[in-house]
Amino acid sequence: MIYELENKMWQSAKDSDKNEFAKLVSADAVMVCGGYRCTGAEYAEFVSNFGISDFEITGFEIVYETDKTVQVHYIVKTTADAPENVDLAGTFHVTSTWENRGGEWTLIFNMDSRIMR
Numbered sequence: 001m002i003y004e005l006e007n008k009m010w011q012s013a014k015d016s017d018k019n020e021f022a023k024l025v026s027a028d029a030v031m032v033c034g035g036y037r038c039t040g041a042e043y044a045e046f047v048s049n050f051g052i053s054d055f056e057i058t059g060f061e062i063v064y065e066t067d068k069t070v071q072v073h074y075i076v077k078t079t080a081d082a083p084e085n086v087d088l089a090g091t092f093h094v095t096s097t098w099e100n101r102g103g104e105w106t107l108i109f110n111m112d113s114r115i116m117r
Contacts, residue, residue, distance in 0.1 A: 002070045002098050003060050005105055010055045010076065018048040025107040026099075032111040034087070040107065051085030052078045063095070070105075071097045075115070091115045 005024060012020035022044040025031075029040030038046075056077045064071040073095045080089040097109035 002062070002072055002096075002105065003057075005098065005107070006057060006060070006072065006074070006096060009107065010057065013047050013050045014052050014055060016048050016050050018044045021047045025110075026101075029106075029108050029110065031109075034112070034114075050088065051080055051082055052088050053081040054079040068100045069097065071095065076112075091117075 009021065009024045012018075012024065022041070025040040025044065027039060027041040027044075029043075031038050031040060031043040033043070058075050058077070060072065060074040062070060063073050073093065075091060076094050077091045078089050080086055092112040092114050094110070094112045096107055096111075098105045099108045
């Protein structure tokens with residue numbers, strides 16, 4: 001279930017669909033991506049110009065799980081075709097925390113770290 005939600009979140013970023021992204025990510029979520037901290041609402045605005053052309057999630061693991069909270073870790077590899085988006089391409093460790101709010105899962109925390117090779 002959470003794996004599918006993570007995929008939907010990345011697909012919405014790939015599609016630059018900030019409305020779909022905002023359905024999955026809490027407006028007050030803490031997003032720490034690329035060394036930058038912002039809210040989910042602020043990141044949704046960024047998604048409208050995200051600029052990745054593809055992504056692949058591997059190594060998906062559930063780190064912690066209760067009826068109300070799930071924390072995951074995985075590796076995502078992103079591709080960006082346009083030269084102005086080259087900094088979005090790469091391989092990253094990602095951790096996300098999802099919370100069940102009234103029967104709906106919403107992302108409340110997300111952090112990535114580029115894997116240097």
